[in-house]
Amino acid sequence: MIGFVKALVIVLIGLVPALGADPAVVKSTYAKENVPLQLDPASPFWSAALSISMEQDSFGKVVPRYRTEVRTRWTKDNLYFLFICPYEQLHLKPDPKTHQETNELWNWDVAEVFIGSDFADIKRYKEFEVSPQGEWIDLDVNLHNPHHEDGWTWNSGFQVLAKIDHPSHVWYGAMRIPWSTIDARPPAPGTRLRLNLFRSQGPPQHPHEITWQAPMSKTFHVPERFGLIKLLDEKQ
Numbered sequence: 001m002i003g004f005v006k007a008l009v010i011v012l013i014g015l016v017p018a019l020g021a022d023p024a025v026v027k028s029t030y031a032k033e034n035v036p037l038q039l040d041p042a043s044p045f046w047s048a049a050l051s052i053s054m055e056q057d058s059f060g061k062v063v064p065r066y067r068t069e070v071r072t073r074w075t076k077d078n079l080y081f082l083f084i085c086p087y088e089q090l091h092l093k094p095d096p097k098t099h100q101e102t103n104e105l106w107n108w109d110v111a112e113v114f115i116g117s118d119f120a121d122i123k124r125y126k127e128f129e130v131s132p133q134g135e136w137i138d139l140d141v142n143l144h145n146p147h148h149e150d151g152w153t154w155n156s157g158f159q160v161l162a163k164i165d166h167p168s169h170v171w172y173g174a175m176r177i178p179w180s181t182i183d184a185r186p187p188a189p190g191t192r193l194r195l196n197l198f199r200s201q202g203p204p205q206h207p208h209e210i211t212w213q214a215p216m217s218k219t220f221h222v223p224e225r226f227g228l229i230k231l232l233d234e235k236q
Contacts, residue, residue, distance in 0.1 A: 026195055026197075026227065026228070030074060031045065033075065034176075037174045038082075039082070039162070039163055041084060046073075050071065054067070054197055057208065066201055074187055079177045083174070085111060087132075092109060092131070092132060092133055098133065101136060101152065105135055108135075110200050113127070123223055124144075125141050128175055130161075130173040132173065161174045193229050196225065196226045199211075
């Protein structure tokens, strides 16, 4: 009976978004000018951004030692993200190549952005990843396709920057994503898109998944669990 009740609770939690609960919202701060990617949270660009925390595993359990800070800003041309990622042990791909896309990068330590502008077909969205070594991959995800990983051949032209602070056991990853690759509409204050944020951390023997909105599944690809990103105007 106890096992049945626990299973029922998990199912009900997974249905919360479908039952009309207000989705969580990340607020992206406006910037007048495009800037080169930066990794210093104290820089003028990033210190003006609001921040949110990722501190749940895939099933909603809090994992405070991997509490990850995320900041985001937007311009008329680009959407920016900064991940500040504490770690215990990194799982890095040998012989990293940063001048070309790394397929299956998700098998290593990465920070990930899932973002979609299509509210009618939530199974279509884009995925962007950066590793602590500056490797990257972008995908045009179509969950109607049983092999949605094939979307990695798509190219958004996004840029990444990363570094590892070994003494502090923190790594930083930044992204600059062209708006034209994620939404046909020009960005404007009040614009909302569907969003989730993820991070994979640690070796296969001791893996950890850190999420913003827990998918309540072993896979991150549960668009019903996404939250939102809202673009703020200059004064907000």
